[in-house]
Amino acid sequence: MKSKLNRKAPCPRRRDWRLAVGLVIAGYATAHADAPVDLARQVIVGEAEFEELVQTPYMPPVFGTQVYSGKKTTVLDLDDLPPVLNNNYRQALTKAPGLLLSEETTPLVSVGYRGLNPHRMQFTQVLKDGIPIHADPFGYPEAYYTPPLDTVDRLEFVRGGASLMYGPQPGGSLNYVTHRPRLDRPFSARTQHVLGSDNLYSTYTSMDGTSGRLGYYAYFNHRRTDGFRSANSDVALYTGSARLVLDAKTDSRWHLTYDGYGEEHGEPGGLAAAPGPGAVEYARDRTAATRPFDRFLLDRHFAALAWEKDFAEDSRATVTGWGGYYSRVSRRQTGGGFGVLATGQGNTIEDQRFFTQGLEGRVRHGWGWDENQHAFAAGAQAYHTASPRVDLRGASPVATSGTLLRDTDRSVLYTPVFAENRFVLGDLSITPGVRLENIWQGVRENVNVDKASRGTPLGDVRDHDFVPLGGLGLEYTLPRESTAYANLSQAYRPKLYTEAVPTSGGAVANQDLAPGQSWQADVGLRGRPLPFVHWDTSVFWMNFDDQLGTVGNTVQNIGRTVHRGWEASVELELVGLTDRLQGGEGRGGEQEFALHANVMWLHAEIESSANPALVGNTPAYAPGHLVRAGAVYRWLGRGKVAFTGTVVGEHNANESNAAAYAVPSYMTWDLTLEWKVWQDRLSVLGGVNNLLDERYFARVRPDGIDPAYGRNFYAGLMLAF
Numbered sequence: 001m002k003s004k005l006n007r008k009a010p011c012p013r014r015r016d017w018r019l020a021v022g023l024v025i026a027g028y029a030t031a032h033a034d035a036p037v038d039l040a041r042q043v044i045v046g047e048a049e050f051e052e053l054v055q056t057p058y059m060p061p062v063f064g065t066q067v068y069s070g071k072k073t074t075v076l077d078l079d080d081l082p083p084v085l086n087n088n089y090r091q092a093l094t095k096a097p098g099l100l101l102s103e104e105t106t107p108l109v110s111v112g113y114r115g116l117n118p119h120r121m122q123f124t125q126v127l128k129d130g131i132p133i134h135a136d137p138f139g140y141p142e143a144y145y146t147p148p149l150d151t152v153d154r155l156e157f158v159r160g161g162a163s164l165m166y167g168p169q170p171g172g173s174l175n176y177v178t179h180r181p182r183l184d185r186p187f188s189a190r191t192q193h194v195l196g197s198d199n200l201y202s203t204y205t206s207m208d209g210t211s212g213r214l215g216y217y218a219y220f221n222h223r224r225t226d227g228f229r230s231a232n233s234d235v236a237l238y239t240g241s242a243r244l245v246l247d248a249k250t251d252s253r254w255h256l257t258y259d260g261y262g263e264e265h266g267e268p269g270g271l272a273a274a275p276g277p278g279a280v281e282y283a284r285d286r287t288a289a290t291r292p293f294d295r296f297l298l299d300r301h302f303a304a305l306a307w308e309k310d311f312a313e314d315s316r317a318t319v320t321g322w323g324g325y326y327s328r329v330s331r332r333q334t335g336g337g338f339g340v341l342a343t344g345q346g347n348t349i350e351d352q353r354f355f356t357q358g359l360e361g362r363v364r365h366g367w368g369w370d371e372n373q374h375a376f377a378a379g380a381q382a383y384h385t386a387s388p389r390v391d392l393r394g395a396s397p398v399a400t401s402g403t404l405l406r407d408t409d410r411s412v413l414y415t416p417v418f419a420e421n422r423f424v425l426g427d428l429s430i431t432p433g434v435r436l437e438n439i440w441q442g443v444r445e446n447v448n449v450d451k452a453s454r455g456t457p458l459g460d461v462r463d464h465d466f467v468p469l470g471g472l473g474l475e476y477t478l479p480r481e482s483t484a485y486a487n488l489s490q491a492y493r494p495k496l497y498t499e500a501v502p503t504s505g506g507a508v509a510n511q512d513l514a515p516g517q518s519w520q521a522d523v524g525l526r527g528r529p530l531p532f533v534h535w536d537t538s539v540f541w542m543n544f545d546d547q548l549g550t551v552g553n554t555v556q557n558i559g560r561t562v563h564r565g566w567e568a569s570v571e572l573e574l575v576g577l578t579d580r581l582q583g584g585e586g587r588g589g590e591q592e593f594a595l596h597a598n599v600m601w602l603h604a605e606i607e608s609s610a611n612p613a614l615v616g617n618t619p620a621y622a623p624g625h626l627v628r629a630g631a632v633y634r635w636l637g638r639g640k641v642a643f644t645g646t647v648v649g650e651h652n653a654n655e656s657n658a659a660a661y662a663v664p665s666y667m668t669w670d671l672t673l674e675w676k677v678w679q680d681r682l683s684v685l686g687g688v689n690n691l692l693d694e695r696y697f698a699r700v701r702p703d704g705i706d707p708a709y710g711r712n713f714y715a716g717l718m719l720a721f
Contacts, residue, residue: 070473270704272339314366
């Protein structure tokens with residue numbers, strides 16, 4: 001049977017010039033808009049507001065329409081570092097304890113949390129400016145798209161308590177907060193061009209400003225590289241965005257944003273850990289490729305419209321609507337195995353589409369009682385995804401169409417309601433919260449050749465899950481700008497599309513599948529007692545029960561893991577320390593030299609399982625320790641130099657703890673710089689990643705070991721107007 005769709009994956013190269021021209025025209029037009037009359041009331045918003053309220057690397061108790069009091073949070077200000085090029089998350093996460101980066105050399109990102117599987121951040125709620133960006137946060141929670149770090153102002157990470165704010169994943173939330181238009185001038189622009197190892201070329205061009213009532217921000221980003229593998233590790237990425245902001249300086253603001261993204265990369269395949277028939281060994285040649293024809297393509301177009309209203313100094317509301325199209329296409333050669341050269345004469349083509357619409361309203365209101373100022377935050381969301389999927393069998397390793405294997409329609413309707421209230425009793429604040437989750441999920445198979453050959457009925461499932469979540473946060477203000485905090489919260493893991501209706505002909509799903517449930521707790525101390533030092537230390541515990549998996553041919557609730565540990569972080573600015581020792585206020589002045597370090601000690605264990613052989617094992621990607629450290633020199637107005645490192649303890653990439661999936665401990669160091677050579681107009685960028693040329697890997701997939709990049713270089717220029 002031939003597919004009626006016979007769809008060919010879109011190629012991003014066909015759109016790059018149109019996207020670039022469109023962004024330039026939009027930026028030029030908004031920069032020259034007529035300026036109407038000035039409004040009487042002026043409100044400082046955006047990045048300036050954040051800088052005034054946040055003086056430490058964690059969120060304030062109340063910010064925007066959210067309550068963070070009692071939650072463990074981390075704020076990563078990317079402006080503290082030289083520009084993070086080629087989306088190097090090893091550098092971007094240098095001040096983030098507890099987040100494990102499963103490194104790869106594609107544009108895709110995999111970050112794990114306290115021993116949860118990092119693959120495509122599937123256990124973490126991933127957002128861009130508060131809007132979820134997973135392909136589907138429920139039935140297919142994989143973050144194939146992430147915004148380029150060049151456009152990101154900061155990363156906000158909220159630990160387990162984020163389930164009440166954003167729901168539902170147990171791995172917290174990672175929010176990419178992107179740049180807004182600057183308010184102090186009608187036009188500014190910058191462009192940077194970087195060359196590097198393996199024919200890397202990266203360019204990022206942006207323009208922004210505010211003229212009268214209208215502000216604008218637009219960028220275009222392109223990256224390409226051949227990769228370091230012997231074949232099929234090339235990458236080509238094109239992305240851009242345009243944002244218009246109306247009345248940014250007033251108490252009622254509108255934001256209209258469009259994002260376009262397209263990328264294609266090769267998947268060179270995994271390598272073998274040990275010799276064997278047909279094996280391509282990692283120890284012999286870590287640059288070898290085992291899958292010379294596998295390709296991955298992604299296409300995403302999304303728009304969002306947001307309204308922000310400040311009713312008073314302590315009361316705000318936001319309403320955000322978004323929608324768009326997401327396409328994920330993979331073509332993978334048949335044959336092969338773990339670290340074995342693929343030799344099949346055909347391929348499998350997986351074509352998934354996601355059509356998404358969402359609407360969310362949030363409100364935060366300050367209110368007084370007993371001479372204290374409390375804060376109430378609440379909201380509701382309506383989210384819908386329609387997701388057709390087609391699987392084909394190609395007749396050759398490079399086929400882009402073929403015989404239909406499966407045709408499936410999938411959908412999700414999601415309508416949560418949530419509320420929290422911060423009660424302030426002197427130095428103590430108590431924040432109870434509740435979130436009521438409603439998810440309707442549907443999966444209907446139209447065609448399944450495997451099931452037809454076995455006489456198995458096609459899947460057709462319509463499920464509704466109602467999951468109430470609760471949480472409690474405590475925070476106590478101590479002397480010298482220090483705080484004690486504690487948080488206990490619930491989260492859960494909805495079943496995936498492939499768990500609701502397994503695709504293989506002999507597989508079945510239990511009719512009483514329950515969502516995976518977790519309880520998490522953090523207890524800690526943090527503070528900034530002096531301008532040149534801040535710290536955070538806490539212990540944590542997570543119980544993750546009713547996890548879903550497959551035993552034999554049956555999808556069922558299979559087990560429970562418990563994760564315990566300690567996290568700590570500290571940053572010390574030495575110029576400020578010297579100033580304080582000499583009788584000053586302890587501020588760095590024009591030059592700063594900051595040392596930072598953070599650590600996670602983790603003990604994670606599978607305490608029960610439907611497979612008795614797994615009991616007592618360590619979950620996948622749960623190293624006993626993870627340490628990050630670095631030194632950053634900043635000469636304000638001239639440049640920045642950063643030397644950052646990561647140390648990861650040995651762990652395993654599979655719950656069976658099999659030797660083939662073992663990940664040895666490793667340590668990497670990066671050296672990066674940005675230096676202004678002509679006023680604020682021209683800067684030199686450069687760096688050496690993996691400075692000591694550590695030969696390591698941080699990721700093992702079912703097709704084998706995925707080697708990490710060895711020592712590589714880059715250099716370029718940035719021109720500002």
